[in-house]
Amino acid sequence: MVNFNKKWEIMLLGFFIVVLVIAVLSWYFRELIGIIKSVEEPQYYYIYTDIGRLIANVLAVFIVYYVLRRVLILSITRVGGSKADIKMLLGFIKPIFILIATLLVINQFYPIESLLVAAGAFSGLFLGWSLQQPVTGLAAWVFISIKRPFKIGDRIFLPGLNIIGDVIEVGVFHTVLNQVGGTVGSEEASGRIVLIPNAIFFSTTIINYTRSEEKPYILDEVVVRLTFDSNLKEAERILINAAKEVTKDIIEKTGLNPYVRAELWNYGVLMRLRYNTLAKDRVRISHEITRKIVEEFQKNDKVDFAIPYTYSYRAGLKIKKLK
Incomplete structure (x- = not known):
């Protein structure tokens, strides 16, 4: 599995590549449009430029997506990532590029500045509401890092979730546990990985089995x-x-x-x-x-285990008759 820090490094590299490619393509098509403007008649200029700009924008988006896709595949494969890691990252990036291409096409036929302003205002309200848990999780991560109610390697019990596990990783938004029990009936590590949102730690009891390293x-x-x-x-x-x-x-x-x-x-x-x-x-x-x-x-004949015994009156009568 790829380390989360390596994933962020790969995504940051991809972002810089996207910016660079867009800048080069923008300069190229701007020069091309300038040439067209100087040689064509004015009545055809606007048609050519609109069509050219539309094709150029969509083409640029797909070229950037293809380049970024190849870079991610090669980078993740090189650091030992799996096909599932590649699929997840591409599944995150692909809808973004499709949205960008769609907006560019719409912008050629209808100015979307006012639409974007309204969408931005609505998005601000939506994000403010939807990011409550992530922000709380971030604050919980800071709390865990400073207060340290548990650390990596500790065995903790969360009664509210009825989960026992050994702490494997404390991330920005999630804490990763190796579940204890769950698949078996005793307190042994099962190898099943559980991700706990950090925001939960503000509202649930944490029982630490191994708080003290000197006295575990x-x-x-x-x-x-x-x-x-x-x-x-x-x-x-x-x-x-x-x-x-x-x-x-x-x-x-x-x-x-x-x-x-x-x-x-x-x-x-x-x-x-x-x-x-x-x-x-x-x-x-x-x-x-x-x-x-x-x-x-x-x-030892002085001690014996007790077993449950149920007395039956009728059975007792039958035994007496047999005697």
């Missing part, structure tokens, strides 16, 4: 459901040892040890193992802790 940790938990006859002290030991083994490096850096909080549940006891984890690696760490807990529970 958050509190996480693994929930285990135990039967009522399980040995809770043994279960707590297994849970804490599993968390300590997996997060020993984090414990050394933070000085915070895992702990357990228990509560009653309809079918047993809920044991909530809480520990500090890396914000961007919480899914892997949770998986490793869960795997160790299951392996230890399978070896």
Whole structure:
């Protein structure tokens, strides 16, 4: 994908080429019209000049478009751009040249100065209304650059949009995220690119998972459901040892040890193992802790997982009759 700065450089180069070609063609056709004026009779002069000016203007527009098109294709290909980049830029430029050619043709038959004045006034009102979001986005970009609620590489959560993502780029009008989740059911980077308009950041909450580079940790938990006859002290030991083994490096850096909080549940006891984890690696760490807990529970006859159980009175009567 072509860098946005390179695209602007290419467009600026194309603009200078357009100006240069128009200036050369204007000088050439002005000299040509002067020659025609000196040799032709006055009654034919105006016809020749009108037709010549019309053909010259339209021809100049198409020549400039063709030259600019070739320059853009060669430049984008040289910097490693794709066909999609070329197509998008040409799709932006082509309607502009068609509009210019149309205005030049109209101007030969009807003076459009007054029409342009009215259109300019209307366009000013329209642009003032339509550019509210872009101007707000530009102001938000300045705010993000100075205040820095997040930076490139941070993982942020936007509750208003229900989007979690890693910041890839902070542009003038958009912030680019690598979406976390979305295609999967956990907080792992999916590779799906999301463009967020900067204007949104003035009206939505921003939760930054990795605000501090020195402490990119958050509190996480693994929930285990135990039967009522399980040995809770043994279960707590297994849970804490599993968390300590997996997060020993984090414990050394933070000085915070895992702990357990228990509560009653309809079918047993809920044991909530809480520990500090890396914000961007919480899914892997949770998986490793869960795997160790299951392996230890399978070896130990003092603890057991609880499963939902529904009691049926009629089923109970049938069991009693069989006994």
